[in-house]
Amino acid sequence: MIRLVKVELKRLYARRLTIIGIAGVVLITGLMLFATWRSARPLSESELQQAQTQFEQVHSEWVRSADEWKKQCERDYASAPDPKPSIAEYCSYPEPRLEDFGRPRFTFADTMPDLLYGASYLLAGAAFLIGASFVGAEYSSGSLGNWLTFEPRRLRVYGSKLLGALLGHVPVAVVTLALLIGGTALIVELVGNTSTTSGKVWGDLLAIAGRSVVLAAVVAALGSVFAMLLRHTAAAIGLLMGYLVLVEGVFGGFLIKAQPWLVRLNVDAWIKHGTTYWVDNCQTMPDGIYNCTSLEKTVSFGHSVWYLGIAAAVIVALGALVFSRRDLT
Amino acid sequence: MDDLAVSTRGLRKTYRTRRGKRVVAVRGLDLDVPAGGVHGFLGPNGSGKTTSIRMLLGLIRADAGTMTMFGRPVPERLPEVVSRVGAIVESPKFFPAFSGRKNLELLAEAIGAPRSRVGEVLAETSLGERGKDKYRAYSLGMKQRLAIAATLLKEPDLLIFDEPTNGLDPAGIREIRETMRSLGAQGRTVLVSSHILAEVEQVADTVSIIGHGRLLASGTVAEVIGGAGKGTVKVAIDNHEAAIPVLTEAGWTVRLDGGYLYVDGAAHPADVTRRLAERGMYVAELAPVRADLESVFLELTAGEGLGTDEIKPGPRGGDR
Ligand SMILES: Nc1ncnc2c1ncn2[C@@H]1O[C@H](COP(=O)(O)OP(=O)(O)O)[C@@H](O)[C@H]1O
Numbered sequence: 001m002i003r004l005v006k007v008e009l010k011r012l013y014a015r016r017l018t019i020i021g022i023a024g025v026v027l028i029t030g031l032m033l034f035a036t037w038r039s040a041r042p043l044s045e046s047e048l049q050q051a052q053t054q055f056e057q058v059h060s061e062w063v064r065s066a067d068e069w070k071k072q073c074e075r076d077y078a079s080a081p082d083p084k085p086s087i088a089e090y091c092s093y094p095e096p097r098l099e100d101f102g103r104p105r106f107t108f109a110d111t112m113p114d115l116l117y118g119a120s121y122l123l124a125g126a127a128f129l130i131g132a133s134f135v136g137a138e139y140s141s142g143s144l145g146n147w148l149t150f151e152p153r154r155l156r157v158y159g160s161k162l163l164g165a166l167l168g169h170v171p172v173a174v175v176t177l178a179l180l181i182g183g184t185a186l187i188v189e190l191v192g193n194t195s196t197t198s199g200k201v202w203g204d205l206l207a208i209a210g211r212s213v214v215l216a217a218v219v220a221a222l223g224s225v226f227a228m229l230l231r232h233t234a235a236a237i238g239l240l241m242g243y244l245v246l247v248e249g250v251f252g253g254f255l256i257k258a259q260p261w262l263v264r265l266n267v268d269a270w271i272k273h274g275t276t277y278w279v280d281n282c283q284t285m286p287d288g289i290y291n292c293t294s295l296e297k298t299v300s301f302g303h304s305v306w307y308l309g310i311a312a313a314v315i316v317a318l319g320a321l322v323f324s325r326r327d328l329t
Numbered sequence: 330m331d332d333l334a335v336s337t338r339g340l341r342k343t344y345r346t347r348r349g350k351r352v353v354a355v356r357g358l359d360l361d362v363p364a365g366g367v368h369g370f371l372g373p374n375g376s377g378k379t380t381s382i383r384m385l386l387g388l389i390r391a392d393a394g395t396m397t398m399f400g401r402p403v404p405e406r407l408p409e410v411v412s413r414v415g416a417i418v419e420s421p422k423f424f425p426a427f428s429g430r431k432n433l434e435l436l437a438e439a440i441g442a443p444r445s446r447v448g449e450v451l452a453e454t455s456l457g458e459r460g461k462d463k464y465r466a467y468s469l470g471m472k473q474r475l476a477i478a479a480t481l482l483k484e485p486d487l488l489i490f491d492e493p494t495n496g497l498d499p500a501g502i503r504e505i506r507e508t509m510r511s512l513g514a515q516g517r518t519v520l521v522s523s524h525i526l527a528e529v530e531q532v533a534d535t536v537s538i539i540g541h542g543r544l545l546a547s548g549t550v551a552e553v554i555g556g557a558g559k560g561t562v563k564v565a566i567d568n569h570e571a572a573i574p575v576l577t578e579a580g581w582t583v584r585l586d587g588g589y590l591y592v593d594g595a596a597h598p599a600d601v602t603r604r605l606a607e608r609g610m611y612v613a614e615l616a617p618v619r620a621d622l623e624s625v626f627l628e629l630t631a632g633e634g635l636g637t638d639e640i641k642p643g644p645r646g647g648d649r
């Protein structure tokens with residue numbers, strides 16, 4: 001079995017699509033770093049000037065009118081529909097600050113997680129594509145049948161292909177994320193603001209990166225299973241896209257209650273260690289006014305672990321069942 | 330039972346087509362392939378040869394029946410014997426974007442064969458230098474040779490070739506034929522399927538003829554031919570007109586063709602001479618007619634139509 005996995009790993013890295021996929025991921029990572037560098041630069045003289053002018057305008061306006069706004073607001077408060085925040089909260093007009101004007105100040109601690117989230121989806125997408133074509137190509141070339149005349153134990157063949165796709169993506173994801181984190185850290189070190197970068201921040205970042213690696217590896221294996229089930233790379237990709245767009249995108253939008261059971265939200269919760277979504281709570285009030293409020297709900301990290309773990313296990317088991325009984329003609 | 334390389338009893342397979350139609354591809358096949366030598370597995374297109382081979386190799390599941398290879402029940406114990414069996418089913422199939430050598434290296438590693446074996450089998454199949462070219466760029470003949478090279482990685486006792494000469498030019502066909510002959514001479518068993526009889530007649534020690542997914546005849550080439558041509562005697566005699574009624578009286582059928590009488594149904598050629606001699610007629614020439622495999626084949630499969638009833642093989646035949 002170990003021998004078979006090694007062979008599959010070799011095959012994975014010898015494939016042109018794997019190389020192209022990795023090159024694409026690295027290229028996009030490079031672009032992300034470039035964009036980071038652009039926004040991490042300190043403000044130029046003219047940018048500072050602009051921000052200062054804007055700030056002064058808004059500030060003088062605030063000095064002149066804040067009291068008046070506040071009084072007006074307090075008068076309106078009574079007629080605002082329930083439920084509503086306290087009057088102090090409802091009618092606060094804080095003094096504008098210079099930092100809020102011009103291009104936002106760049107800090108490593110604020111930006112890095114978002115970059116990692118983006119990279120996670122990028123890696124997962126590439127992993128699915130590479131994983132699906134890894135097995136899909138065997139169906140389209142017919143070489144899978146030939147392979148089985150050398151190793152007829154179907155479950156071993158299946159397992160080795162999945163493990164090959166899974167393990168093969170670990171170094172890819174690790175290197176990509178290391179490039180991204182290292183590159184961003186370097187950029188920030190050179191031109192940006194590292195003041196808020198604490199040990200805790202690093203710990204969180206590494207945890208995100210770790211989860212992202214696991215995601216990419218598992219998605220690659222699932223891509224292989226999809227192609228195994230459907231006998232075709234394009235069909236596997238089509239199914240995933242169709243599911244995400246139609247089921248999760250369209251129906252998911254209607255079925256608000258189903259949100260915690262959507263794959264996308266759970267993947268989000270997995271990467272971000274918990275995530276939130278909004279539920280509109282609409283009702284007709286006694287006075288006949290139709291009123292909606294948005295409630296923020298959470299999908300916990302634990303929920304996503306269970307959900308995704310079980311979903312992946314079911315798909316892998318289904319693939320094993322089908323492949324072990326399938327006629328290869 | 331180790332003197333049989335392959336044996337099947339009551340083997341059946343029904344396909345369900347996309348439109349839900351059922352096609353009985355193999356219906357109760359009893360096949361015995363003796364160990365050692367070349368065994369021709371003959372049948373028209375669509376008669377179930379490929380399907381039978383796929384079942385033997387565990388690629389598709391039989392609906393009913395039993396199969397053994399080297400005495401082991403398969404597919405249950407296929408993993409035990411697979412290292413002794415090399416097979417090419419229909420056309421060779423490898424990764425097109427990898428070189429021939431790369432394809433073989435992956436297979437060799439998967440079965441734990443030493444890497445040096447790859448160079449050896451490439452040389453044995455005279456691919457040598459071309460091994461580093463992409464498989465995609467190979468001619469059909471080279472693809473076929475690479476497929477044979479792949480089966481040799483295992484140093485197998487049984488080689489299964491499914492219509493190996495399909496699409497090859499005469500030189501390619503001769504090459505394959507010689508490869509089969511030399512593999513058989515090495516004491517290995519070669520099971521070669523074909524719908525072209527002439528191709529197999531020259532190399533096969535034994536043959537099985539199938540039609541409709543069932544065995545029609547089997548044995549040595551001589552037995553199968555002798556069996557079919559049994560009792561036909563070619564007679565040269567001066568006085569046909571007188572001889573014909575004498576022979577028909579004996580209950581034989583007689584046909585005049587090209588100056589010769591063809592007598593059918595005599596248990597032994599000597600009976601024909603005796604009968605004629607009793608009436609004072611003496612034969613100038615007499616020879617038992619040896620049917621060739623072609624006519625035997627046509628005779629055996631005549632009542633069977635082509636392949637299966639359900640699907641008439643189109644231009645592509647039953648090979649998909
Ligand atoms: N995958 C399949 N689905 C449906 N019918 C098939 C399939 N493969 C073969 N057949 C049918 O089964 C019969 C036997 O085919 P096959 O075993 O390929 O014959 P041969 O190899 O002797 O030409 C044919 O009628 C063929 O059309």
Ligand SMILES: [Mg+2]
Nearest residue numbers: 378379647648
């Ligand atoms: Mg065939």
